[in-house]
Amino acid sequence: MTDLLAIGASGLRAYQTALTTSSENVANAGVSGYSRRTTNLTEISAPGSNLLGGRLVNGLGVAATGITRAADEFRASEVRSATTDLAKTQSGIVWLDSIERALTGNRLGDSLTRFFGASENLAADPASQAARVVFLDSASGISGGFVATDRALATAAIELDATAAQSTRDLNGTASSLAQVNSGLARVSPGTSGHAALLDQRDRLLENLAEQTDIDVAIDEYGRASVRLNGATGPILVEGDNAGQLRYERSGGATAFTLYRNATASIVTPTGGILAGVAEGAIRIDEARTGLDALATQFVNDVNAVQAAGEGLDGNPGAPMFAIGPGGAGEVSVLLTDPSGVAAAQPGGGARDNRNLQAIAALRDSSQIEGRVNSLILGNASALEARKSVSAAQTVIRDQAVTQRDSVTGVNLDEEAVDLLRFQQAYQASSRVIQVARETLQTIFDIG
Numbered sequence: 001m002t003d004l005l006a007i008g009a010s011g012l013r014a015y016q017t018a019l020t021t022s023s024e025n026v027a028n029a030g031v032s033g034y035s036r037r038t039t040n041l042t043e044i045s046a047p048g049s050n051l052l053g054g055r056l057v058n059g060l061g062v063a064a065t066g067i068t069r070a071a072d073e074f075r076a077s078e079v080r081s082a083t084t085d086l087a088k089t090q091s092g093i094v095w096l097d098s099i100e101r102a103l104t105g106n107r108l109g110d111s112l113t114r115f116f117g118a119s120e121n122l123a124a125d126p127a128s129q130a131a132r133v134v135f136l137d138s139a140s141g142i143s144g145g146f147v148a149t150d151r152a153l154a155t156a157a158i159e160l161d162a163t164a165a166q167s168t169r170d171l172n173g174t175a176s177s178l179a180q181v182n183s184g185l186a187r188v189s190p191g192t193s194g195h196a197a198l199l200d201q202r203d204r205l206l207e208n209l210a211e212q213t214d215i216d217v218a219i220d221e222y223g224r225a226s227v228r229l230n231g232a233t234g235p236i237l238v239e240g241d242n243a244g245q246l247r248y249e250r251s252g253g254a255t256a257f258t259l260y261r262n263a264t265a266s267i268v269t270p271t272g273g274i275l276a277g278v279a280e281g282a283i284r285i286d287e288a289r290t291g292l293d294a295l296a297t298q299f300v301n302d303v304n305a306v307q308a309a310g311e312g313l314d315g316n317p318g319a320p321m322f323a324i325g326p327g328g329a330g331e332v333s334v335l336l337t338d339p340s341g342v343a344a345a346q347p348g349g350g351a352r353d354n355r356n357l358q359a360i361a362a363l364r365d366s367s368q369i370e371g372r373v374n375s376l377i378l379g380n381a382s383a384l385e386a387r388k389s390v391s392a393a394q395t396v397i398r399d400q401a402v403t404q405r406d407s408v409t410g411v412n413l414d415e416e417a418v419d420l421l422r423f424q425q426a427y428q429a430s431s432r433v434i435q436v437a438r439e440t441l442q443t444i445f446d447i448g
Contacts, residue, residue: 082394
């Protein structure tokens with residue numbers, strides 16, 4: 001009878017653990033990164049052979065020997081890879097979109113069109129003071145357009161630096177957290193809920209790292225993760241309970257990421273994740289600013305050359321209309337403030353002469369500046385649309401990777417409901433075994 005009591009008690013303990021595990025699965029079914037757990041149940045066998053002294057020996061009940069966490073490292077790796085690719089593309093989209101807003105939001109192309117249109121109107125009546133005022137006003141519009149566009153691009157660069165700095169801080173914080181999890185995994189006994197929870201946390205942290213940059217992950221026998229940047233031969237970011245720190249710097253379109261760990265500095269070139277998108281964004285913003293500076297410089301020099309070749313209404317040689325500082329497009333300004341100073345006439349041509357001003361129309365055709373501004377806009381827009389298409393495809397790929405992983409690790413509430421019912425019945429039956437043992441013992445005592 002004592003064996004019967006022990007068997008029933010073992011069932012109570014084992015199925016209580018199984019019920020707790022299933023209940024935990026149900027409670028965490030909607031928690032991102034939670035992996036389903038099952039209780040390992042093992043028969044407690046009697047020592048020795050099946051026959052001992054000619055008497056059949058029964059088992060001694062059941063034991064919960066541990067908690068198994070559902071996992072598939074290959075599918076988890078696929079999710080990390082898809083996350084890295086998608087984060088890079090989406091990060092690139094942010095900066096291409098910023099460039100598009102900068103190039104189109106200040107209507108530089110429209111300002112150029114108004115300038116050339118005003119010059120044609122003035123050429124039709126070069127002595128008109130009103131037409132000269134409108135022409136100078138259009139020149140101010142161009143100056144403002146160049147300056148505003150450059151400032152918008154500069155703001156995009158500042159925002160890019162802020163994003164890179166935040167992403168770097170997130171990566172460093174996540175790396176430190178992963179090192180702490182590794183330390184915990186070395187101390188916690190495998191097959192426990194605490195061990196499973198740490199493994200869940202480890203995988204979430206690895207996925208967060210993959211969103212920031214491309215990583216290579218190796219898992220040891222304790223479940224601890226070692227992380228390298230830039231592939232399997234790259235510098236180590238996390239190993240055991242030790243984590244490195246990444247730093248970011250930028251000069252123009254050149255970004256620099258340096259990993260510091262154990263007093264060693266390693267250059268890192270991200271090829272995936274947010275940081276790779278940042279690096280590409282820095283190049284594109286710098287290219288847009290360089291292209292804008294070239295347009296502004298050529299436009300200012302060409303218009304000033306036309307001015308210098310003619311004379312104003314007062315007969316004086318044409319003075320420079322624009323100035324441009326060392327800062328390029330961001331430092332374009334209008335120098336000419338007197339409408340009479342617009343050099344519409346050739347030297348000695350008189351007030352009705354418009355032959356010098358006709359050089360502005362020729363400049364419009366030869367420089368193709370309006371078309372070049374549109375080329376900047378269209379080139380960026382084309383790259384933006386291409387990235388959006390890639391992002392849509394990569395989103396599908398990542399969603400599929402997550403679905404495949406979750407098919408192995410996720411909680412199925414229908415299955416858990418069946419398990420809860422099954423374990424509840426086993427628990428109740430174990431209680432009944434104990435009750436029967438007690439009743440039988442009591443009967444024996446009464447007979448005695």
